Amino acid sequence: xxxxxxxxxxxxxxxxxxxxxxxxxxxxxxxxxxxxxxxxxxxxxxxxxxxxxxxxxxxxxxxxxxxxxxxxxxxxxxxxxxxxxxxxxxxxxxxxxxxxxxxxxxxxxxx
Amino acid sequence: xxxxxxxxxxxxxxxxxxxxxxxxxxxxxxxxxxxxxxxxxxxxxxxxxxxxxxxxxxxxxxxxxxxxxxxxxxxxxxxxxxxxxxxxxxxxxxxxxxxxxxxxxxxxxxx
Numbered sequence: 001x002x003x004x005x006x007x008x009x010x011x012x013x014x015x016x017x018x019x020x021x022x023x024x025x026x027x028x029x030x031x032x033x034x035x036x037x038x039x040x041x042x043x044x045x046x047x048x049x050x051x052x053x054x055x056x057x058x059x060x061x062x063x064x065x066x067x068x069x070x071x072x073x074x075x076x077x078x079x080x081x082x083x084x085x086x087x088x089x090x091x092x093x094x095x096x097x098x099x100x101x102x103x104x105x106x107x108x109x110x111x
Numbered sequence: 112x113x114x115x116x117x118x119x120x121x122x123x124x125x126x127x128x129x130x131x132x133x134x135x136x137x138x139x140x141x142x143x144x145x146x147x148x149x150x151x152x153x154x155x156x157x158x159x160x161x162x163x164x165x166x167x168x169x170x171x172x173x174x175x176x177x178x179x180x181x182x183x184x185x186x187x188x189x190x191x192x193x194x195x196x197x198x199x200x201x202x203x204x205x206x207x208x209x210x211x212x213x214x215x216x217x218x219x220x221x222x
Contacts, residue, residue, distance in 0.1 A: 004153075032209055043115065044202075044213045051209075089154065097142070098167055099211060101154040 002026055004092050006102035013080045013109050020076040021105040023090035027071035034099060035064055035075055036089040044089060047075075080109045113137040117203050117214035124193055125222055132188045132217045134203030143186045144204040144211060145178065147171075154202065160186065193221045 005024045013019045025033060032051045036044040048057040053068040061078040077084050087106045091099035116135045124130050136143050145157040158168040160178055177189045186205075190197055198221045204211040 034211070036213075041215065043215045046210045046212060049209045091154075096206075096209065097144070097159045098156045098169075099144075099146070099154075100156070101146075103153050 004090060004100050004102040006088075006090055006105050008105060009103065010106040010108070013077075013084075013107060015080060015082060015109055015111045017080055018076065018078045019080060019107070020074050021088065021107075023073045023075070023102055025071050025073070025090070025092035025100075025102075027068060029094040030068050030071070030092065031095050032093045033066055033068075033073050034091045034093070035073070036091070037062075038087045038089055038104070039085075047088075075105075077107070080107075082109050082111055085109045113212075115203055115205055115212050115214035117201075117217050119217060120215070121218045121220070123220045123222065126195055127192050130190050130193055130219060132190075132201050132203075132219070134186045134188075134205075134214055135184055136186055136203065136205030137207075137212055138184070140205035140207045140212075142166075142206045142211075143178075143180070144206075145188045146202045146204065146213075147199040148202070148216075149196075149199045157188070190219075193219075195221050197221050 035047040038044040048064045050066040055066040057064050063076045066073045087104040089104045091101040118133045143160040148154045158172045159166045175191045179187050200216045202216045203214045
C-alpha cells in the first residue's frame with residue numbers, strides 16, 4: 001500500500017447503533033497514525049494520535065485501534081448520536097510533520 | 112481553548128493575480144503547515160515550516176508558492192500568479208509535538 005485508504009466512503013447509522021470503519025496506510029517507515037473528526041465549515045478536530053502497534057485510544061464513545069505490522073487502524077463509535085455525524089479523516093506520517101490523508105469516511109447518524 | 116484562525120474564509124481572485132492567505136497559529140506552537148484540498152480529492156500536504164525556514168515541501172509547492180512568518184503571530188501562504196487549478200480549500204495547521212491543530216480553511220476560487 002502506497003496511499004492512505006479509508007473505507008467505506010460513507011455510511012448511514014441509526015441513532016443508538018454502533019459502527020466502525022477502517023484506515024489502511026503504508027506500514028513501511030511508519031511513525032504515527034492520526035484520526036480527525038471534521039464537520040463542514042469547521043476545523044478538523046484531532047481525535048487521536050497513535051504510534052505503537054496494538055495501541056488503543058478512547059475518547060468518550062469513540063475509540064481507535066492500531067496495527068502497524070499490517071498497516072490498518074479501526075475507528076469505533078459506540079451508541080451513535082446525531083452529533084457524531086461528520087467526516088472522519090485518518091492520516092499517517094513517517095516522521096513529525098507531513099501528514100498523508102485518506103479521503104475520509106462520511107458518517108450520517110439518523111434519529 | 113486556543114485555536115488556529117485563518118482569514119479570509121473565502122477569497123475570489125482572477126487568474127494571474129497574487130493572493131496571500133493568512134493564518135494565526137496557536138501561540139506557543141513552533142511547527143507550521145499548509146495543506147490544501149481540491150474539491151473531491153484528498154487533503155494534501157504543501158509545506159512545513161520551522162525555525163523560520165521551510166523544513167519540507169511537496170512537489171506541488173513550486174516557485175509560485177511561498178510562505179512567511181512576518182511577525183511573531185502570523186503565518187502566510189502566498190501564491191504569486193494564481194492558476195485555475197489552484198482553486199481549493201487551503202488549511203493552515205500548527206503543532207508543538209505530534210498533534211497538528213487545523214484552522215477552518217480558506218476557500219480560494221480562481222476565476
